[in-house]
Amino acid sequence: MAHDARRYCALPSPFAMKRGGALRDARVAYETWGMLSDARDNAVLILTGLSPSAHAASNAEDPSEGWWEAMIGPGKAIDTSRWFVICVNSLGSDKGSTCAASINPATGEPYRLDFPELSLEDVANAAHVVIESLGIDQLACLIGCSMGGMSALAYMVLHPGSVRAHISVDTAPQAQPFAIAIRSLQREAIRLDPHWNKGHYRDDSYPTDGMSIARKLGVITYRSAMEWNGRFARIRLDPERRDDNPFGAEFEVESYLEGHAQRFVHTFDPNSYLYLSRASDWFDMAEYGNGSVMEGLSRIRVEKAMVIGVSTDILFPLEQQEQIAQGLSAAGAGVDFVALDSPQGHDAFLVDIPNYSRAIGGFLGQL
Incomplete structure (x- = not known):
């Protein structure tokens, strides 16, 4: 039987939530691959879409296949012989982190709908606590996929200087009406x-x-x-x-x-x-830019970024990824914009591994 590779990070108690309320005795689950360098400068954080766990790839404690197995490991695009990779399970997700199904310490019963309103800023802040707990001052790279890409934008705007490079995968700076x-x-x-x-x-x-x-x-x-x-x-x-x-x-x-x-x-x-679905709807980088998405994105400071999108994505259309690329570029980052023609739509990052590997591995290889 596979051993649980999950680790847990306790959040400050109370942990204040963006839209009001606070969590007590909350925690988030995470997994790691590779070794943190002595200088603690080789950390890569992955923030996930709505439904995945922190188990992005197999490891010694849990050999079962992860949701991004083909991307993470020695010699793969996200090369664990060079990078110390951390994948955090979103606050509010039931894959080990405190969520609506968790026990509310105030009542001894599951929170259910008494869980405070959840925002992707809360997800970002909880992930930042994990990184701080590992003694990492600055991430070499922050990778966000789908909903995790929005959480990553929140992470960078809320924690200036905490990220050196960014890879944005099939995401958006705000949810569109569709x-x-x-x-x-x-x-x-x-x-x-x-x-x-x-x-x-x-x-x-x-x-x-x-x-x-x-x-x-x-x-x-x-x-x-x-x-x-x-x-x-x-x-x-x-x-x-x-x-x-x-x-x-x-x-x-x-x-x-x-x-x-x-x-x-x-x-x-x-x-x-x-809760996670509604948090995705609420997220809007325009909140950080006086009503302007571009101005909000211009508050993010990273040295380099790569923004990947797919022409067939109807959920997070390519023009939204172009917007992210333009915004980060206007803020002074060196930005690579990669528009793929994968037929798989939004899920291409999970399926079209050759193209995503080439892009992500190439970018990380230049850091």
């Missing part, structure tokens, strides 16, 4: 499931249908229409695989979404999903 609309529907699907019960579900009465629909909506937006056409066209299911119910699944793409949903439900706490 992304907000999709996440709103995902949350509505969960909240309308009778088993959600205003956050008071149990394992034996879990909002399976709501979580399933939320996941399907997500998967549709994580990939591109080009990929859906290429993979599934209009292929119908064999008669024995069809759903007998009226209007049941008839096409291959419906079966694919169902499989994805079944693998996701019961692996993520629904309330935690709601």
Whole structure:
């Protein structure tokens, strides 16, 4: 049986939250790979998307495959023979960090909807506590993927001078209406499931249908229409695989979404999903620039940055990544902007490993 590679960092108690309220006795989970140099100047922090854990790659304590296994390790793009790599599980996520499913020390019961309103600034501040606890004054590089890319922008604007270089992966400086609309529907699907019960579900009465629909909506937006056409066209299911119910699944793409949903439900706490989803909607770099995203980005000071986006990403469109690149460049950073044509859409950073490896490995190799 795999040993748990997770480590835990206690947050200051109380830990004040951006939108009010505070957490007591909170912690975040993280994992590390490689060795911290004597000068403590080779640290690379990875901030994740909404659903992943801190287990980005296998390690001695936990040999199971991580969510970015192909990217992290000796000789890989994020080379652990050179870099000390840290991946932090977001505050508010149920993968080891304090979240809505955690016990509220004030009541002895799970927080559920009594968890304070969560922002990505809180996620960033909690990650910064981890880095400080490791005795690291400045990160060699901060990498943020998807939601983690927004958390990374918050990290850099809130903690000036704490990051030397930045890699922004498939993210945005603020949520656009399309992304907000999709996440709103995902949350509505969960909240309308009778088993959600205003956050008071149990394992034996879990909002399976709501979580399933939320996941399907997500998967549709994580990939591109080009990929859906290429993979599934209009292929119908064999008669024995069809759903007998009226209007049941008839096409291959419906079966694919169902499989994805079944693998996701019961692996993520629904309330935690709601909190992180809403935190993504709220994030806006314009708050740091008198209503201007570009001015907000201009407050970030890093020496070098690489911004990677994908032309087929409908959730975090390429023009939003161009905005990040322009903003960081205007602030004085040397910026590489990489626009990929991967057909996989938003999920390309998890799938199109050759192109992402080339870009990220090339950038880190120049640091």
